[in-house]
Amino acid sequence: GGEGVLYVKVMTDEQMEVLRRQIAVYATICEQLVEMHKAITAHHDSLAGMRLGGLYNDSLMASGCHKITARQRWTPTSMQLQILETMFNQGNGTPSKQKIKQITTELSQHGQISESNVYNWFQNRRARSKRKKMAALPSNTESEAEADEESPDEKKPRPNEFHHENLTVSISNHPIYDEQMNAEVHLLSSEINQTQGRCRLNESLKSSGGLDHMSYESVLSTPRLDHLMDKF
Amino acid sequence: GGEGVLYVKVMTDEQMEVLRRQIAVYATICEQLVEMHKAITAHHDSLAGMRLGGLYNDSLMASGCHKITARQRWTPTSMQLQILETMFNQGNGTPSKQKIKQITTELSQHGQISESNVYNWFQNRRARSKRKKMAALPSNTESEAEADEESPDEKKPRPNEFHHENLTVSISNHPIYDEQMNAEVHLLSSEINQTQGRCRLNESLKSSGGLDHMSYESVLSTPRLDHLMDKF
DNA sequence: GTTGTATGAATGAAGG
DNA sequence: CCTTCATTCATACAAC
Numbered sequence: 001g002g003e004g005v006l007y008v009k010v011m012t013d014e015q016m017e018v019l020r021r022q023i024a025v026y027a028t029i030c031e032q033l034v035e036m037h038k039a040i041t042a043h044h045d046s047l048a049g050m051r052l053g054g055l056y057n058d059s060l061m062a063s064g065c066h067k068i069t070a071r072q073r074w075t076p077t078s079m080q081l082q083i084l085e086t087m088f089n090q091g092n093g094t095p096s097k098q099k100i101k102q103i104t105t106e107l108s109q110h111g112q113i114s115e116s117n118v119y120n121w122f123q124n125r126r127a128r129s130k131r132k133k134m135a136a137l138p139s140n141t142e143s144e145a146e147a148d149e150e151s152p153d154e155k156k157p158r159p160n161e162f163h164h165e166n167l168t169v170s171i172s173n174h175p176i177y178d179e180q181m182n183a184e185v186h187l188l189s190s191e192i193n194q195t196q197g198r199c200r201l202n203e204s205l206k207s208s209g210g211l212d213h214m215s216y217e218s219v220l221s222t223p224r225l226d227h228l229m230d231k232f
Numbered sequence: 233g234g235e236g237v238l239y240v241k242v243m244t245d246e247q248m249e250v251l252r253r254q255i256a257v258y259a260t261i262c263e264q265l266v267e268m269h270k271a272i273t274a275h276h277d278s279l280a281g282m283r284l285g286g287l288y289n290d291s292l293m294a295s296g297c298h299k300i301t302a303r304q305r306w307t308p309t310s311m312q313l314q315i316l317e318t319m320f321n322q323g324n325g326t327p328s329k330q331k332i333k334q335i336t337t338e339l340s341q342h343g344q345i346s347e348s349n350v351y352n353w354f355q356n357r358r359a360r361s362k363r364k365k366m367a368a369l370p371s372n373t374e375s376e377a378e379a380d381e382e383s384p385d386e387k388k389p390r391p392n393e394f395h396h397e398n399l400t401v402s403i404s405n406h407p408i409y410d411e412q413m414n415a416e417v418h419l420l421s422s423e424i425n426q427t428q429g430r431c432r433l434n435e436s437l438k439s440s441g442g443l444d445h446m447s448y449e450s451v452l453s454t455p456r457l458d459h460l461m462d463k464f
Numbered sequence: 465g466t467t468g469t470a471t472g473a474a475t476g477a478a479g480g
Numbered sequence: 481c482c483t484t485c486a487t488t489c490a491t492a493c494a495a496c
Contacts, residue, residue, distance in 0.1 A: 075476080123477095128474090130482095305490085305492075306473090307492070308472095349472080352473055355473095356471065358484095
């Protein structure tokens with residue numbers, strides 16, 4: 001492996017600007033998509049459990065009532081996760097039973113879930129959060145060089161500690177108006193509908209082990225970023 | 233910073249981590265939106281499968297790991313490995329926290345390491361050791377159950393395979409029709425020329441991935457995203 | 465450069 | 481709440 005090298009990255013102003021714009025664009029698109037979704041769901045709010053049905057979750061009961069391997073642990077849907085995260089951060093670190101039930105009901109709109117899942121999730125979330133928190137030791141003997149691999153898991157993404165002066169302002173405050181973005185979003189959504197004729201990741205999907213690589217890469221392909229990365 | 237100075241920004245791993253998370257958040261949001269959109273527009277079609285789960289976390293890492301993040305998974309030095317193996321064989325099946333700390337300190341003399349690394353190592357070591365032994369005594373009379381489970385005709389027991397290609401394509405390829413955004417995006421894409429960079433992460437890419445820098449904090453500070461940051 | 469494998473890391477769930 | 485286990489994901493690396 002090539003690790004062990006000192007990891008200090010350098011970027012020019014221009015490159016940074018490009019990246020900044022890229023992210024800002026991304027952010028704007030997301031926001032617009034959210035708005036669009038809200039509008040749509042206002043009309044179609046009745047699609048409850050669309051994805052569960054007679055799924056595999058009955059495998060336990062289906063078999064001969066003996067202890068087979070508990071297959072398929074619950075995995076939160078992205079939407080569920082987002083909701084959970086929101087709730088978690090809204091301070092209510094105390095999920096009472098009643099609350100749990102309520103949350104479960106709400107989340108079941110987005111996928112199969114049970115109360116124990118919610119309960120466990122909050123438990124784990126808190127524990128993990130706490131644990132990750134413990135990493136900042138004041139006695140930082142190594143002022144520089146490569147940072148450890150653990151710190152990035154910090155729970156506190158408050159990057160205020162390192163602030164440079166001349167840094168660009170955020171586009172996030174963009175006064176860009178939504179009119180145009182609507183067209184853009186519509187285009188996006190239409191493409192989504194038109195389905196996928198062009199995915200070529202079938203070729204290497206068969207393997208059992210790492211079949212996900214392609215997908216992820218493409219998901220985040222953000223070409224502009226890729227370009228910048230390649231230059232380094 | 234003064235004017236006229238060469239503006240080269242340096243970013244720490246921590247900062248890059250923040251950036252990475254931020255982008256991952258955007259990606260996930262878009263992903264979710266696509267999921268919702270699909271569900272809405274074709275609510276008679278039950279697209280089973282769709283799994284985000286533990287992937288989100290690495291989604292960005294997978295795609296941009298060697299570009300945005302210098303963080304790679306820890307790889308024990310031969311020396312470290314040797315020590316770890318010794319300890320493991322000494323029967324200390326109790327890697328208490330104190331012990332972990334001590335071990336970490338000791339091993340750090342032979343290379344970069346963190347407590348999490350040690351912790352994970354012991355966890356994995358034990359689990360896999362155990363598993364190896366279980367493989368020796370199958371005594372598995374439940375062949376039918378397994379066969380049933382693995383039958384490909386059924387809906388995916390593991391809904392984690394196909395991902396959001398379409399989303400990707402949409403976002404990556406679709407020409408944005410906003411006046412202002414258009415300019416920005418074109419600026420960006422012209423530089424890159426749409427290289428879909430489907431890196432299977434090879435040596436060529438891992439060499440240095442550098443990105444950097446601090447203005448991202450301001451750029452990326454989206455209140456809504458804060459609660460998601462630690463998820464990534 | 466593709467495929468397979470070993471293994472670090474993430475996380476749902478159980479036990480105490 | 482905290483610790484521990486089991487399962488799975490994703491990657492580093494080797495083999496082809």
